[in-house]
Amino acid sequence: MSSNTPKHTLFKSFLFAFKGVALILKERNFIIHLIAAITAVALGFIFTISINEWLAIIICISMVLCLEIINTSIEKTIDLLHPQMHPKAGAIKDLAAAAVLIAAITAVIVGLIIFVPKIFGG
Secondary structure (H helix, E strand, O other): OOOOOHHHHHHHHHHHHHHHHHHHOOOHHHHHHHHHHHHHHHHHHHOOOOHHHHHHHHHHHHHHHHHHHHHHHHHHHHHHHOOOOOHHHHHHHHHHHHHHHHHHHHHHHHHHHHHHHHHOOO
16 A cells, blocks of 8 residues: 555544644643533533533533644744744734633533533522
8 A cells, every 4th residue: 555545644644633632632721621621521420411411511622622722733833933022923822812711711601501500409
């Protein structure tokens, strides 16, 4: 099999993706989001949430984790291309971080809507 076959390319793509997972697992902010996600999943099992609630939780978790990966990628790219401090570089990094913040706030709100009534017996 030559190195350009679709099967070989697909396999290499998965290897690169898993390498990315290994890299992101070294990032503090991703770990914080991952701990929050694990907590939400544990609460989901404890309170036996509905299918629709699971969907909301899974979508929120995915949104936050994916945006954190994109944010980290943008930050590393800016640092590589413009290692010295520059206002425009800082603005780009701030905008990427804002996307994660909005997603995280949304996830917290969804979590509160789902879990507060269950915790307080409503």
